Amino acid sequence: MTKEEIKTSLLDIISEIVPDEDVNNLEGEGAIREQIDLDSMDFLDIIMELRKRYKVEIPEDDYPKLASMNSSVEYLEPLLANK
Amino acid sequence: MVYDAVIIGGGLSGLAAGVRLAHFGRNVCLLEKQPRLGGLNSYYTLKGRQIDVGLHAITNYVPRHIKTTPLPKILRQLRIPYNDLELFPQTISCIRFLDKEINFTNDFNFLLQEIADKFPKQIDQFVKLSKSLSGYEGYSPSKEFISSRKILHSFLSDPLLIEMILCPTMFYGSSWENDVDFPQFSILFRSLFCEGLACPRGGMRKVISLLKEKYLHCGGELKTNCQVQKLITSDNQVTQILLNNGEIIKAQKYISSIGLPETKTLCSDLPLPKKLLDQKEEARPGNLSFIELILILDTPPVNYGLKHTITFYNDTEHFLYQRPQELVDLKSGVICCPSNYQIDNPSTKEGMVRLTHLANYHLWKKLTREEYQQQKEFCLKRSQEKTLKRYSNLEKAIKAQDIFTPLTIEKFTGRINGAIYGSPLKAKDGRTNIKNLFICGTDQGFLGIIGTMLSGITIANQHILY
Numbered sequence: 344m345t346k347e348e349i350k351t352s353l354l355d356i357i358s359e360i361v362p363d364e365d366v367n368n369l370e371g372e373g374a375i376r377e378q379i380d381l382d383s384m385d386f387l388d389i390i391m392e393l394r395k396r397y398k399v400e401i402p403e404d405d406y407p408k409l410a411s412m413n414s415s416v417e418y419l420e421p422l423l424a425n426k
Numbered sequence: 427m428v429y430d431a432v433i434i435g436g437g438l439s440g441l442a443a444g445v446r447l448a449h450f451g452r453n454v455c456l457l458e459k460q461p462r463l464g465g466l467n468s469y470y471t472l473k474g475r476q477i478d479v480g481l482h483a484i485t486n487y488v489p490r491h492i493k494t495t496p497l498p499k500i501l502r503q504l505r506i507p508y509n510d511l512e513l514f515p516q517t518i519s520c521i522r523f524l525d526k527e528i529n530f531t532n533d534f535n536f537l538l539q540e541i542a543d544k545f546p547k548q549i550d551q552f553v554k555l556s557k558s559l560s561g562y563e564g565y566s567p568s569k570e571f572i573s574s575r576k577i578l579h580s581f582l583s584d585p586l587l588i589e590m591i592l593c594p595t596m597f598y599g600s601s602w603e604n605d606v607d608f609p610q611f612s613i614l615f616r617s618l619f620c621e622g623l624a625c626p627r628g629g630m631r632k633v634i635s636l637l638k639e640k641y642l643h644c645g646g647e648l649k650t651n652c653q654v655q656k657l658i659t660s661d662n663q664v665t666q667i668l669l670n671n672g673e674i675i676k677a678q679k680y681i682s683s684i685g686l687p688e689t690k691t692l693c694s695d696l697p698l699p700k701k702l703l704d705q706k707e708e709a710r711p712g713n714l715s716f717i718e719l720i721l722i723l724d725t726p727p728v729n730y731g732l733k734h735t736i737t738f739y740n741d742t743e744h745f746l747y748q749r750p751q752e753l754v755d756l757k758s759g760v761i762c763c764p765s766n767y768q769i770d771n772p773s774t775k776e777g778m779v780r781l782t783h784l785a786n787y788h789l790w791k792k793l794t795r796e797e798y799q800q801q802k803e804f805c806l807k808r809s810q811e812k813t814l815k816r817y818s819n820l821e822k823a824i825k826a827q828d829i830f831t832p833l834t835i836e837k838f839t840g841r842i843n844g845a846i847y848g849s850p851l852k853a854k855d856g857r858t859n860i861k862n863l864f865i866c867g868t869d870q871g872f873l874g875i876i877g878t879m880l881s882g883i884t885i886a887n888q889h890i891l892y
Contacts (some may be wrong), residue, residue, distance in 0.1 A: 376540065384499065
């Protein structure tokens with residue numbers, strides 16, 4: 344997947360979890376959880392949706408790398424390179 | 427084949443657990459004894475009308491823009507859009523003790539004003555109490571029972587106010603007599619007073635069918651009319667389930683929503699000392715059961731002056747929330763008028779009143795068939811006389827009625843003693859002494875319709891998904 348595809352997929356996942364939020368205005372920098380109301384259960388759901396859709400396993404130690412949109416895309420790019 | 431998980435009991439907690447597991451691709455099977463789903467909160471048909479049974483209200487109601495409370499949380503977890511529930515908020519409800527009345531709406535400030543007007547010396551302390559409750563983490567497991575009565579006494583000095591605040595939280599979920607476990611009190615206080623009451627269009631059927639459709643759409647397997655005969659255990663693990671029809675079902679993990687003592691009776695061989703929980707006392711069946719009367723009226727009860735959505739009342743000096751010494755305790759109870767939710771275009775011009783009182787299962791159980799019928803009739807009549815006398819002519823508007831006793835409750839919910847709020851001891855973290863058997867729902871300890879769904883979600887998340 345390209346960076347752009349990863350970003351689109353992430354936005355799709357987030358908007359499925361929080362259908363009432365406008366995810367298109369999410370800034371690349373800055374924590375996602377500070378821009379829209381996501382609690383820790385929602386955050387874990389993002390991880391589980393990635394696992395469900397792309398079979399990627401993200402170890403708990405790496406969760407902080409998924410804080411912002413940009414850092415998430417950076418982190419996921421090598422993992423999703425062949426997907 | 428071996429399922430990833432089998433869920434016993436198709437009530438709201440079991441269904442919610444099932445939706446989570448199925449959504450994330452787990453191979454899951456849900457077993458329900460009855461032909462209809464819903465468990466403690468379901469519906470039936472009385473002369474062509476659909477009538478809800480179980481709790482009178484969806485508590486935890488918040489408007490759509492609030493995101494951080496249990497209702498929006500469970501909707502996100504279940505991927506159900508807020509608007510799909512079509513919730514209609516209550517108008518006004520009240521707690522009435524003799525001639526003192528505290529009204530409350532879905533606006534917490536209204537309650538504060540009521541307390542300030544009616545208990546002026548208590549309002550500052552009441553505000554302190556509500557602030558301390560808003561920071562309390564009622565959903566995190568604590569093992570020992572904490573007396574809410576004691577904590578309320580440390581804040582408030584007027585015993586009447588303490589009783590009046592405890593009353594609704596007891597009636598809407600306490601499995602302890604004359605008290606509430608404090609974490610549960612904090613959940614109930616917020617869900618009833620800080621958040622609020624509502625009813626979905628179409629009642630419980632709406633909630634149940636949303637969950638059922640979601641579950642099936644995600645690929646979950648559903649078996650209704652399916653009674654479990656035994657959980658076969660060996661070496662502290664459930665190895666398989668034997669159904670009444672002789673079928674055998676196997677899974678990696680098992681979730682039971684049918685209650686702790688009820689689950690225990692299904693286990694073939696419990697690890698010594700034959701307890702399901704690692705606690706001093708074993709979970710025993712609860713003592714508290716209820717009768718409920720359904721009255722169908724020509725026109726909505728508001729036409730007779732009954733304007734409250736829910737009324738919690740007590741007509742004695744000392745309110746007792748305990749198993750009564752007689753068949754029914756008519757000195758206190760709950761009056762619910764489903765037609766007093768703010769429903770747009772209601773589907774009927776009729777009205778309905780539901781009356782709930784504490785009842786003694788064991789005394790009902792002792793009656794002969796004939797006595798049982800007589801007592802049902804007698805209770806219907808006595809309860810109406812007692813609770814409706816202040817609304818003139820309302821009795822003349824009754825065109826159909828029905829009554830459930832603790833035996834009816836036991837028959838349809840499977841709860842021993844008809845104890846709908848289950849065992850006083852809860853499996854708060856969902857674990858049992860059997861490694862792959864988990865508890866969700868009433869006997870896990872989250873209360874109310876939203877609470878029980880959160881219970882199923884939490885147990886599925888923590889013990890299977892995460």
